[in-house]
Amino acid sequence: GAGVSQSPSNKVTEKGKDVELRCDPISGHTALYWYRQSLGQGLEFLIYFQGNSAPDKSGLPSDRFSAERTGGSVSTLTIQRTQQEDSAVYLCASSPDRGRNEQYFGPGTRLTVT
């Protein structure tokens, strides 16, 4: 079946602009996660959704970052007033609600802020 998909695959934006990153999880997966991968920081957790609610937003680095999930499916990560330090690969993962916490990752969106 289809895996996790993310769009766009690459995004170049100017400092100060807003960006939206999209994640389509595996069909039927109730849990959805956003992570960020950068050279200096490795893989960092950003936010987790169970259904449409976000029980854990502890990884969001600032109030410029927000995310939503609708219909228990697609999720959008929004970064407002982008800064150069936001440049990274943003990864989305989904997991079935079986308590085994096996997370399946998408290909990521490479964000470059110039």
Next chain:
Amino acid sequence: AQKVTQAQTEISVVEKEDVTLDCVYETRDTTYYLFWYKQPPSGELVFLIRRNSFDEQNEISGRYSWNFQKSTSSFNFTITASQVVDSAVYFCALSEAQGNTPLVFGKGTRLSVIA
């Protein structure tokens, strides 16, 4: 707090050699999950294995094997008879064993297998 340490930043081996990737973790949880992921040059993280903390039985899958030692808080990964296609960055990760929770990743080990 949870922490995963992969002390080996980069490893280079010649094809057909065996190689072990080390992973040491810290957690206060009595039950937890441990994972290994592979990130090939294409960039997509590929799930390899999930291990429950109360199951210390070692696991083998083809050329891959995992050694979980709770006494030393280690979950090492061995590739036998390495192949060029094994070249990738390998990440060890840890999570609580309470349903779906975020993964805490190590910094990764870059494995290069030379023909």
